[in-house]
Amino acid sequence: MTAPLTPQDDSSSEGPSPEHAPDRQDGQDDQADPAREQARAEARAELRQGAVILAAVTLAGVLLGLLWVWLAPRVPLISDGKAVYLKNTEGEQAIGADGWFGLLGLGFGVLSAAVVFLFRRAGGIAIVVGLAVGSLLASLVAWRLGIRLGPTGDVAAHALAVGKGVVFDAPLRLGAKGMLLAWPLAAMATHLGLTALFGPRDPEPPVVPHWPER
DSSP: OOOOOOOOOOOOOOOOOOOSOOOOHHHHHHHHHHHHHHHHHHHHHHHHHHHHHHHHHHHHHHHHHHHHHHHHHOOOOEEEOOEEEETTTTOOOHHHHHHHHHHHHHHHHHHHHHHHHHTTOOOOOOHHHHHHHHHHHHHHHHHHHHHHHSSOHHHHHHHHHHHHTOOOOOOOOOOOOGGGHHHHHHHHHHHHHHHHSOOOOOOOOOOOOOOOOO
């Protein structure tokens, strides 16, 4: 009698075992991780640049405030010892102060947007937000600084100090608060225009000829 034959081990012909099969999902994750890390690094760099732009534009408001104090016309007042009056009731100095603030804001808005565009031509949400918020904060800084550096706001004390019949300057004021938006509006419009005209363009897809079916 012969011993029973054992079936041959055909495991080698069945292909690689599950534990040795290549994990395609892990390979895809390995390829996606560098791209994801690169995107995160670019986002962090854009956020840092946006913060720098916000701080720099806000500090530029100091220069606007100084120029406003220097260029804005003064409103002359006079006291008779009992009350304080406008020396020239038909004067337009108060309107001129608002106008100078608005004109300076427009100029600073155009200039700041041009500098930001040259600094970061590719643009980005953080860049635009930093420019917009920084421009608004700069206008507020210029407004408050101009009032602080201008003539004193205590008109009664100033009138007593200079004496009766002596002309003195009224406090520097911004009557039209809408002028605070001159800088941010000019900055946004200028940056949008520069980006549309000179910003980077996405590559156009190749044109595939289409032959009509016969």
